[in-house]
Amino acid sequence: MPAVASVTEGKAGGRLRRPALRDIIGGKRLGFWFIVALLLLWELSARSGLVVSANWPPVSLTAVAVVHGLAGGDLLAALSGTLYRVAAGYVVGSASAVILGLLLSTSALARRTLEPTIELLRPLPIPALIPPLVLFLGLDDPMKITVVAFTVFFPVFVNTLQGAMSIESTFRAVAATFGTPWFATMRGVLLPATVPYIFAGLRVSIGLAFVSAVAAEMVAGASGVGYYITSMQYAGRGADMFAAMFLLGLSGYAVNAGFVAIERRLLFWYHSAK
Amino acid sequence: MPILRKFVDLLPGVAFIAAVILILQQCVEAGVINRALFPPPSVIASTLWELIAGGEVMGPLGATITLFAAGYVLAAIVGILLGLAMGTNQRVNDLLDPLIESIRPLPKAALIPVLMLFLGLGTTMKVTAIVLASFFPIVINTIQGVRGVDPVLVATGRTFGLSRLAITFKIILPASIPYLLAGMRVALGLALLMTILSEMLAGTGGLGFLVLENQRAFHIRQMYAWLVILAVVGVAINAAMVAAERRFVPWLDKYRVN
Amino acid sequence: MIQSAAATIRAGKTSDALLSLEGVSKHYGMRGGETVALASIDLEIRRGEFMTIIGPSGCGKSTLLQIAAGLVLPSAGTVRLDGHIVTGPPPGMVYLFQQYTKSLFPWRNVRANVAFALERKESNRGRRNEAAQSFLAMVGLEDFADHYPWQLSGGMQQRVAIARALAASPTVLLMDEPFSSVDALTRMELQALVLEVWRKRDDLTIVFVTHDVEEAVYLSDRIAVLSRRPSTIERIIDTGLPRPRHPIETRDNPIFLRHRHELLGTLLGRADAHP
Numbered sequence A: 001m002p003a004v005a006s007v008t009e010g011k012a013g014g015r016l017r018r019p020a021l022r023d024i025i026g027g028k029r030l031g032f033w034f035i036v037a038l039l040l041l042w043e044l045s046a047r048s049g050l051v052v053s054a055n056w057p058p059v060s061l062t063a064v065a066v067v068h069g070l071a072g073g074d075l076l077a078a079l080s081g082t083l084y085r086v087a088a089g090y091v092v093g094s095a096s097a098v099i100l101g102l103l104l105s106t107s108a109l110a111r112r113t114l115e116p117t118i119e120l121l122r123p124l125p126i127p128a129l130i131p132p133l134v135l136f137l138g139l140d141d142p143m144k145i146t147v148v149a150f151t152v153f154f155p156v157f158v159n160t161l162q163g164a165m166s167i168e169s170t171f172r173a174v175a176a177t178f179g180t181p182w183f184a185t186m187r188g189v190l191l192p193a194t195v196p197y198i199f200a201g202l203r204v205s206i207g208l209a210f211v212s213a214v215a216a217e218m219v220a221g222a223s224g225v226g227y228y229i230t231s232m233q234y235a236g237r238g239a240d241m242f243a244a245m246f247l248l249g250l251s252g253y254a255v256n257a258g259f260v261a262i263e264r265r266l267l268f269w270y271h272s273a274k
Numbered sequence B: 001m002p003i004l005r006k007f008v009d010l011l012p013g014v015a016f017i018a019a020v021i022l023i024l025q026q027c028v029e030a031g032v033i034n035r036a037l038f039p040p041p042s043v044i045a046s047t048l049w050e051l052i053a054g055g056e057v058m059g060p061l062g063a064t065i066t067l068f069a070a071g072y073v074l075a076a077i078v079g080i081l082l083g084l085a086m087g088t089n090q091r092v093n094d095l096l097d098p099l100i101e102s103i104r105p106l107p108k109a110a111l112i113p114v115l116m117l118f119l120g121l122g123t124t125m126k127v128t129a130i131v132l133a134s135f136f137p138i139v140i141n142t143i144q145g146v147r148g149v150d151p152v153l154v155a156t157g158r159t160f161g162l163s164r165l166a167i168t169f170k171i172i173l174p175a176s177i178p179y180l181l182a183g184m185r186v187a188l189g190l191a192l193l194m195t196i197l198s199e200m201l202a203g204t205g206g207l208g209f210l211v212l213e214n215q216r217a218f219h220i221r222q223m224y225a226w227l228v229i230l231a232v233v234g235v236a237i238n239a240a241m242v243a244a245e246r247r248f249v250p251w252l253d254k255y256r257v258n
Numbered sequence C: 001m002i003q004s005a006a007a008t009i010r011a012g013k014t015s016d017a018l019l020s021l022e023g024v025s026k027h028y029g030m031r032g033g034e035t036v037a038l039a040s041i042d043l044e045i046r047r048g049e050f051m052t053i054i055g056p057s058g059c060g061k062s063t064l065l066q067i068a069a070g071l072v073l074p075s076a077g078t079v080r081l082d083g084h085i086v087t088g089p090p091p092g093m094v095y096l097f098q099q100y101t102k103s104l105f106p107w108r109n110v111r112a113n114v115a116f117a118l119e120r121k122e123s124n125r126g127r128r129n130e131a132a133q134s135f136l137a138m139v140g141l142e143d144f145a146d147h148y149p150w151q152l153s154g155g156m157q158q159r160v161a162i163a164r165a166l167a168a169s170p171t172v173l174l175m176d177e178p179f180s181s182v183d184a185l186t187r188m189e190l191q192a193l194v195l196e197v198w199r200k201r202d203d204l205t206i207v208f209v210t211h212d213v214e215e216a217v218y219l220s221d222r223i224a225v226l227s228r229r230p231s232t233i234e235r236i237i238d239t240g241l242p243r244p245r246h247p248i249e250t251r252d253n254p255i256f257l258r259h260r261h262e263l264l265g266t267l268l269g270r271a272d273a274h275p
């Protein structure tokens, strides 16, 4: 629609800018320099004594703490423990969500029976689940993995069911025409056609899995980055606390990026068909 | 008979929930489930009734809901305004986008300890935690919505003589609502999560604190009763969101379908 | 009978240019892959007249009209409204989009869509709605005020867009192929509506874009024919058809038929069709 596009192009009038300055801080680089400036401000405020507190270490010390944490093993162990629980809970939660979602899509009665329960459980704020689970599963991995699995379950379930329901009529009719048996229909038709929806749920769940793992570690037990951060807070070791947060954010970023890469590969047919 | 039809539709679901409660009751009474860890549902119900009848529930309930609402509303205001600014102004976007993208992957729960260091254990800390966690999805979805606004709508505003500011609020904002609401729905869950978690970690009151505290003190009946209240709050807040959408944005689903 | 000043103008006795384009050109795109949409356009539109711009698809009609509306800046040349250079959408001029379904606000009902045009002038909501209602009555939609645009048919949506444009009480109305996507009967109804509105408001100038020869001849006082890209004004025709126009009889009028014949010839590029 060229006529439409031309309408937005309005302010074409040449605004004069000094090219040299623009090349250095213009465009996306502006934001980069903004972050650098904030970090500098942090460093200076801590060093100059503007803010004097163990809780406010200079960035440089935090960077050192990152290196030490990774080398010394303390922080590394905490981080890998958290990542393990995130991964385990994620797999358990999403697998059960996909299976239940696909099953429920095949029966209206089953949906009507179970959906109200699911809708009542879904809005429950995750941290509220920790205390009762501690009673049954203790303070360690089983409890935390369950918390993560429970968190991941809902978005994946809702998306799977929605996807399976939306493709139901056409694809199932095709399968039925060819006389495909029930299980083969499930695996060969329903599952692949639902995959884009499942992935949408899985993507949302990554962030939630991290949040719930960290939350569980903060509330109960003595392991993982969540616990590490709170204990460094109590101990007044600000640099170590910020180092842990930095690495946690980095892991979150890496896992997300990895997921997006995998999704692109697996779903190229879906995105190119759109 | 639409009412009858609705009743029939709901019947299996309600029957299922009733059955689960009954079975739990039997299991606890038969000793299959440890009574110390899970009291019979009837006991939880009577504890719950005591809390309600005694008026004990009102304080913590009000505190938690107020906290949630303050944080969520603030996050929505900040998120929407920032999203509009970043979506309509390339400079603002260039400046803030890298910062937002680099903070976004951090699981926001991890912010609470830091905030406790600087802001203490009070309301300021909790509200800040809620805002920091829930404004991200709102900003990001608002930006996406703003970018997706049909140029014809904006040009319509221009031909009718609207200023840039008027176009932003009278045209771009309402046109972005479908995306904006998607962000607000995600933010709702996060805001509630942060409300409860910050109450638990600060240990100064509220529903989240009470659930955790009663568990630690091994007041199991009370813990479950407060948990039920918390679950009801969750369901009610979600229902309120759905109702608010229907009430204030009646054109939404039709618009989406078209 | 006393003739009003505007009626005199419409009778063609004055040639007072209200809107003028001088040496307007427009290039799109970067250096290299450039499209020259408009080569060099000189055009004067008189106060109170019904002017149509016609040309083949893609020749730059929308671009030209959007430049006139101040929505797009020309690469060279100037646009003047009443002597003042146009650099942005001027008050008193409203552009009606070719994509009218997209230009209505889906979050406002029909009445509120029309009232939108009044929001800068009238701060009282009740009075605004009343006025909107009367503009809706003008286009025959008074009973659909509470509907949302997406609940209406294409032709009805176009009426809403017209009512909204009229509500802004413009002196110049720029209409970009307003009836190209409605069915033939609806199109004739809407043509009648536009002529009626234009007749009632003496000082209203309409610049109308179409690629339909019959529509151009039927509606206009004058027709400007655009050439293919890079476009220039190929010729300007004074139709000289009597008013009021009649949907059937006017189309049988020999003057109408002659113009239609000539214009089709010009557009199809057949030299022998010229008189």
Ligand SMILES: Nc1ncnc2c1ncn2[C@@H]1O[C@H](COP(=O)(O)OP(=O)(O)O)[C@@H](O)[C@H]1O
Binding pocket: A002, A003, A004, A005, A006, A007, A009, C028, C029, C035, C037, C055, C056, C057, C058, C059, C060, C061, C062, C063, C064
């Ligand atoms: N924003 C734009 N960017 C690039 N090219 C455009 C733009 N708008 C229009 N064009 C080009 O300019 C020419 C004229 O377009 P337009 O004015 O829409 O023609 P018409 O309305 O007569 O069909 C077309 O070749 C079109 O592709």
Ligand SMILES: [Mg+2]
Binding pocket: A003, C061, C062, C063, C098, C176, C177
């Ligand atoms: Mg056009």
